[in-house]
Amino acid sequence: MHELSILIETVRIVEELAEQHNIEKVGAIVLQIGELSSVVPQFMQEYFPLVVENKPIFKDTKLEIEILPGMAKCQECQTEFNVVENEGYCPKCRSFDKDLLCGQEFLIKEILVPNG
Numbered sequence: 728m729h730e731l732s733i734l735i736e737t738v739r740i741v742e743e744l745a746e747q748h749n750i751e752k753v754g755a756i757v758l759q760i761g762e763l764s765s766v767v768p769q770f771m772q773e774y775f776p777l778v779v780e781n782k783p784i785f786k787d788t789k790l791e792i793e794i795l796p797g798m799a800k801c802q803e804c805q806t807e808f809n810v811v812e813n814e815g816y817c818p819k820c821r822s823f824d825k826d827l828l829c830g831q832e833f834l835i836k837e838i839l840v841p842n843g
């Protein structure tokens with residue numbers, strides 16, 4: 728359940744940013760999570776209300792999560808493919824030897840401020 732500690736850290740960073748920019752209310756936090764990262768988006772959503780409880784700037788704040796695809800390049804035939812969709816195997820030559828290109832990210836993409 729490391730999502731909880733990741734989420735606490737994320738909220739702390741957003742709080743700091745909000746303070747630096749005199750933001751009194753956060754409308755939404757947009758995260759980008761790679762599908763090969765070890766973070767489970769569903770847990771993030773479940774824990775979010777608990778983590779921001781008692782923090783007025785996060786009242787009614789939405790947590791939005793964008794999933795980034797996990798892509799790899801086959802070491803045998805250089806084909807680029809989606810790791811999850813192909814269960815880790817190159818769809819062309821069925822090799823399991825690959826270099827990961829992306830999909831392990833965890834980023835705070837943006838913080839949205841409500842209108843008005």
Ligand SMILES: [Zn+2]
Binds near residue numbers: 802803806817820822
């Ligand atoms: Zn291949």
